[in-house]
Amino acid sequence: MNDTGMTTTPADTTVLPGPETGYERPNYLNAAYGLRSWLLTRDHKRIAILYLISVTVFFAIGGLFALLIRLELLTPEGDMVQPDTYNRLFTMHGIVMVFFFLIPAIPAVLGNFLVPLMIGAKDLAFPKLNLASWYVYNVAGLFTLWSIAHGGVDTGWTFYTPFSTHYSNTYVISAALGIFISGFSSIFTGLNFIVTIHRMRAPGMTWFRLPLFIWSHYATSLIIVLGTPVVAVTILMVAAERVLHLGIFDPALGGDPVLFQHLFWFYSHPAVYIMILPAMGVVSELVAAFSRKPVFGYKVVAFASIGIAVLGFLVWGHHMFVAGESVYIATVFSVLSMLVAIPSAVKVFNWTATLYEGSVSYQTPMLYALGFIGLFTLGGLTGVMVATLGIDAHVHDTYFIVAHFHYIMVGGTIMGYMGGLHYWWPKITGKLYPAFLSRLAALLIFVGFNLTFFPQFILGYLGMPRRYWSYPPEFQVLNVLSTAGASILGVGYILPLFYFIWSMRYGKKSGDNPWGAVGLEWDTPSPPPTENFHTIPVVTHGPYEYNTKEVHDRTSPPEARVG
Amino acid sequence: MNPQLPLFPESASTLSPEVDALFIAWSAVSVFFTLLIACLILYFMVRYRRRSVDEVGLEEKSALWLEIAWSAIPLVIALAMFVWGTRVFFKLYRPPADAVEYYSVGKQWMWKFQHPDGHREINALHIPVGQPIKLKLTSEDVIHSFYVPAFRVKQDALPGRYTQVWFQATKPGTYHLFCAEYCGGEHSRMIGSIIVLEPRQYEEWLAGGPAGKSVVASGAELFNQLACQTCHVAAPNRPARGPALKGLFGSQVKIASGEMVIADDNYVRESILNPGTKLVAGYDPIMPTYQGQVSEEQLLQLISYIKSLAGDGGTQAPAEAPKP
Numbered sequence: 001m002n003d004t005g006m007t008t009t010p011a012d013t014t015v016l017p018g019p020e021t022g023y024e025r026p027n028y029l030n031a032a033y034g035l036r037s038w039l040l041t042r043d044h045k046r047i048a049i050l051y052l053i054s055v056t057v058f059f060a061i062g063g064l065f066a067l068l069i070r071l072e073l074l075t076p077e078g079d080m081v082q083p084d085t086y087n088r089l090f091t092m093h094g095i096v097m098v099f100f101f102l103i104p105a106i107p108a109v110l111g112n113f114l115v116p117l118m119i120g121a122k123d124l125a126f127p128k129l130n131l132a133s134w135y136v137y138n139v140a141g142l143f144t145l146w147s148i149a150h151g152g153v154d155t156g157w158t159f160y161t162p163f164s165t166h167y168s169n170t171y172v173i174s175a176a177l178g179i180f181i182s183g184f185s186s187i188f189t190g191l192n193f194i195v196t197i198h199r200m201r202a203p204g205m206t207w208f209r210l211p212l213f214i215w216s217h218y219a220t221s222l223i224i225v226l227g228t229p230v231v232a233v234t235i236l237m238v239a240a241e242r243v244l245h246l247g248i249f250d251p252a253l254g255g256d257p258v259l260f261q262h263l264f265w266f267y268s269h270p271a272v273y274i275m276i277l278p279a280m281g282v283v284s285e286l287v288a289a290f291s292r293k294p295v296f297g298y299k300v301v302a303f304a305s306i307g308i309a310v311l312g313f314l315v316w317g318h319h320m321f322v323a324g325e326s327v328y329i330a331t332v333f334s335v336l337s338m339l340v341a342i343p344s345a346v347k348v349f350n351w352t353a354t355l356y357e358g359s360v361s362y363q364t365p366m367l368y369a370l371g372f373i374g375l376f377t378l379g380g381l382t383g384v385m386v387a388t389l390g391i392d393a394h395v396h397d398t399y400f401i402v403a404h405f406h407y408i409m410v411g412g413t414i415m416g417y418m419g420g421l422h423y424w425w426p427k428i429t430g431k432l433y434p435a436f437l438s439r440l441a442a443l444l445i446f447v448g449f450n451l452t453f454f455p456q457f458i459l460g461y462l463g464m465p466r467r468y469w470s471y472p473p474e475f476q477v478l479n480v481l482s483t484a485g486a487s488i489l490g491v492g493y494i495l496p497l498f499y500f501i502w503s504m505r506y507g508k509k510s511g512d513n514p515w516g517a518v519g520l521e522w523d524t525p526s527p528p529p530t531e532n533f534h535t536i537p538v539v540t541h542g543p544y545e546y547n548t549k550e551v552h553d554r555t556s557p558p559e560a561r562v563g
Numbered sequence: 564m565n566p567q568l569p570l571f572p573e574s575a576s577t578l579s580p581e582v583d584a585l586f587i588a589w590s591a592v593s594v595f596f597t598l599l600i601a602c603l604i605l606y607f608m609v610r611y612r613r614r615s616v617d618e619v620g621l622e623e624k625s626a627l628w629l630e631i632a633w634s635a636i637p638l639v640i641a642l643a644m645f646v647w648g649t650r651v652f653f654k655l656y657r658p659p660a661d662a663v664e665y666y667s668v669g670k671q672w673m674w675k676f677q678h679p680d681g682h683r684e685i686n687a688l689h690i691p692v693g694q695p696i697k698l699k700l701t702s703e704d705v706i707h708s709f710y711v712p713a714f715r716v717k718q719d720a721l722p723g724r725y726t727q728v729w730f731q732a733t734k735p736g737t738y739h740l741f742c743a744e745y746c747g748g749e750h751s752r753m754i755g756s757i758i759v760l761e762p763r764q765y766e767e768w769l770a771g772g773p774a775g776k777s778v779v780a781s782g783a784e785l786f787n788q789l790a791c792q793t794c795h796v797a798a799p800n801r802p803a804r805g806p807a808l809k810g811l812f813g814s815q816v817k818i819a820s821g822e823m824v825i826a827d828d829n830y831v832r833e834s835i836l837n838p839g840t841k842l843v844a845g846y847d848p849i850m851p852t853y854q855g856q857v858s859e860e861q862l863l864q865l866i867s868y869i870k871s872l873a874g875d876g877g878t879q880a881p882a883e884a885p886k887p
Contacts, residue, residue: 297629334645346633357611360608361612378593389649398743
């Protein structure tokens with residue numbers, strides 16, 4: 001182990017001692033030690049690790065709520081917790097998972113770590129803002145945890161008025177303020193990505209040489225910066241009505257309750273794309289790396305991300321088809337919702353076509369990527385089903401919707417996140433995790449997920465409404481299947497927590513590029529040095545040049561590959 | 564544990580087969596595409612599996628025709644489904660002219676119903692089979708949602724305004740009624756039954772209960788109790804100080820701002836609760852507010868009475884001209 005004095009390396013060093021010599025090269029992890037060096041860091045890679053810890057904590061809390069919900073639903077009678085408790089459980093599950101896990105997970109952890117590495121930059125454009133975003137996120141989280149500790153909030157994560165502004169007797173304001181504050185952390189990250197991608201690309205890194213991960217993060221950042229202020233203002237209006245009794249949403253005060261739904265979904269529908277676009281970016285990288293082939297239709301996939309970001313702002317009204325919206329405006333929102341599905345469908349076809357004539361390996365990250373494609377396909381198709389007016393009238397606010405958005409958010413976003421984490425883990429830590437155990441976990445998650453959420457499609461079409469604490473007895477069998485699936489899913493999520501931590505100490509050294517992948521992030525040591533690259537790279541080719549053998553062999557000597 | 568395992572909901576309204584056909588068609592499309600993608604992935608995984616550590620994929624072939632095909636085919640399918648789905652939706656949300664109007668008020672946590680003849684029920688609604696029924700909905704507090712899975716319809720009940728839903732039951736039986744919009748503590752107990760009876764049984768059921776006044780008659784009584792007639796009905800010795808209500812409902816009204824509005828449920832409701840908001844052109848703002856003085860049920864009765872005054876002349880302009 002070298003001391004903290006070993007933070008700099010001569011930039012012209014071309015032959016670095018390999019890991020096998022026992023001498024550890026200077027990298028961002030051993031650059032400095034001590035809590036202070038982490039809490040005051042401005043290194044995007046260290047901030048990514050801080051975010052990784054925070055979002056994992058919130059994922060565990062949200063998961064615990066999910067577990068309690070599924071246990072209550074084992075029997076038709078509400079017999080485990082009181083209805084008020086149940087309402088708080090699903091509300092807190094939604095708030096924690098959406099605002100504190102799904103929205104930040106991929107951008108703030110993987111995006112933070114990889115955006116500068118992939119474009120050949122030393123850091124993000126605003127390193128202090130980046131650190132501030134992590135602190136703001138945690139302050140926001142504390143507001144939410146404070147509400148939980150004091151008994152929680154029972155409005156549903158959607159905060160529908162006038163229930164949230166007048167009728168709920170729970171900690172609405174502190175929970176809503178948590179979301180309000182967390183929005184700033186998203187905006188800081190989004191702004192940082194946009195400026196960095198525009199201004200800090202390495203020489204030769206043109207827009208069409210950017211990895212698709214960067215394209216999708218760029219699209220997500222646009223949505224974050226444009227959409228988040230709307231939900232912030234909406235939350236302030238809820239607070240103004242609840243505290244100051246200004247009549248905005250409550251008809252008793254002269255307000256309009258449906259206005260809230262318009263404002264809320266104007267952000268929260270695009271927020272679904274904030275969650276799924278980064279996962280799509282991860283999948284594009286994984287499919288290319290584990291097929292050793294450029295992504296089929298690179299430009300189409302890149303523009304599909306931008307298309308989704310733009311069209312995503314025009315479909316919010318499909319959440320209000322049965323909320324008293326005029327049938328004509330419902331028609332417009334229905335057709336626009338069909339259109340936003342097309343770029344997603346095109347991406348699925350392009351990923352599938354990438355495998356064709358590829359060199360397909362079954363490493364753990366690839367299992368997640370292929371799982372993503374399957375689950376996202378079903379989630380997307382059921383999304384177009386519920387955008388169909390005649391079907392939505394029946395399935396709106398039933399378990400069909402619950403199943404649909406879990407296929408997108410869990411089957412999509414979390415599969416992408418887990419796949420990305422497994423793919424870049426050797427880059428982040430320089431260590432390998434157990435191959436068999438990690439494949440087993442991926443399989444458990446896939447099987448457990450489907451067993452949890454597929455029965456909910458059937459429950460929904462049968463008519464079981466969502467957010468029900470007790471339900472008619474004929475729905476029990478499907479609910480038991482769902483709870484059984486959730487327990488398998490839970491085991492699948494706990495396994496990686498253990499083997500990742502284990503691998504940091506005991507895992508085999510990975511080498512710089514264990515997957516034989518191309519891309520600037522693999523062109524630098526693992527873990528990377530603090531300044532990312534010893535010399536700023538000059539880019540001469542596209543992101544997925546697996547076919548040019550000298551490019552491939554330069555970044556990845558075949559003898560160092562694990563698969 | 565309850566051994567039942569239903570996989571498809573009961574179908575009991577004229578439109579549920581149409582919704583089911585749409586759903587089954589979409590499901591078939593979804594299964595086809597999911598299987599297509601899954602089979603392609605599995606085939607490619609085996610066929611192109613990596614055989615040596617330094618193997619790479621073959622050169623990418625550009626295929627514009629493929630990109631166009633797999634954009635256009637889903638688009639055509641989605642648009643066809645959109646047209647089909649919208650046709651079904653318009654049928655679901657546009658009641659036929661001969662639908663009989665019933666009333667429902669949702670509150671935390673019960674559904675209150677009133678039959679046109681005045682019969683009231685809570686968390687249960689008896690209806691005759693084969694009769695199109697239009698249910699006018701509102702809420703006393705938060706947003707609720709009237710949902711009968713066997714009829715495949717759902718409509719939110721909003722505080723402060725009216726929405727409507729209609730259905731025509733096709734077979735006698737008892738069907739679930741759920742509140743589908745989360746409404747707080749006892750949301751999952753805001754449930755009940757729709758009991759569909761043969762027309763004769765329905766008549767017997769009506770005869771069995773305490774005969775109340777019809778909704779319109781209750782409205783007329785309330786109209787007099789609240790002394791609405793002092794302003795809205797011209798006396799022999801003086802002109803009316805407020806606009807006449809005969810023939811008003813459904814007509815176009817010119818309001819003080821010069822705009823034309825249609826005198827529908829929501830307009831009449833607003834004019835009772837906040838008379839100043841859309842004052843009829845030519846009248847002084849002298850009417851007091853009735854906010855807090857009439858309940859949601861009474862409002863529905865008043866509106867039904869005013870509606871009954873429209874008679875056949877419902878689409879005509881008000882008979883009396885505004886005063887100069």
